[in-house]
Amino acid sequence: MRQMTLCVALGANLWMVAVIAPLIVGGTLASVPAGGIVSLILLALACPAALAWGAWRRAPAILFVAFPFLTVLPLLLKESTEMPLPAPPFVLLALSLGAYLVATARGLERAAIAVGEWPEVKTGALAPEQVPPRWRRRRRLYFTLAMASLALPVMLLWSINLRHSTGEALDRAFGAHADAVRALYTAGAAMLTLFVFRYYLVAPLETHLQRDRETVRAMDQLRKHAKSGRPRASFYFFVVIALGAMIAVVWERTH
């Protein structure tokens, strides 16, 4: 549980920024009907409950998906329920969410090492001589994947919420419901970011950690085949398809 302390602290910060502060600043509790107050309080309390349960069980699905979704749910419901809820500052919300996700990933990794699910990590001081080229290349790629993990959500959120042309297009297309649509697209962008992060940006690092035997085996097979000097059967198949497509395009343009 000690490994999840930072994750819980930053999760509580995200909850305060996204839920509690807007509720207090907007005076929402004073302006909603009596039945709505109970729902709102339950929704507000569901966030720390999900965070505590996810941290206790070390459940990635709860910490990466359920808790962030619950914290932005009041903002998503704001339009449809006409709830007077001010939106938190975008930069503060983005930084809080980013810091929470990074802390959660590190906390889950350390927790997995602590319970022995992964082999014990041995650390030691690096040798004073120059770092080998392959390690410099690997550090560059680690940095690239980390920057891509940061750039993707920031660019999507900027494009949906801050870009002038997108705002005008949504206002023209949806009128009074533009804010609700913008919130829906933001939620979709968040889900896409989580999906891409897990399956495309973390995946190369995960397989690299396990020595990526599958890729090494495939590369050895390719090297052996390359020595034969002949292309594989699939090469001829795709050449026929490409030539057929080119002939079809030319025929379609000329007739």
Added chain:
Amino acid sequence: MRKYFFEALAVILIFGSLGFFVECVSFLGRHDYIAAFLLMVVGVAVLQVGAELARLALVERD
């Protein structure tokens, strides 16, 4: 040369896929949902190729 080629191509493809996702949002704003979906698929495919090249570059020994 090959190791730098894999690395450079991986970086170009990973960051290039972001452009497809941003354009996807533009088409969503214009109600062109089919085009937006296709751009998202292309963006994910480009990202997948970039991730595979990153795996190859990480595996290279020298």
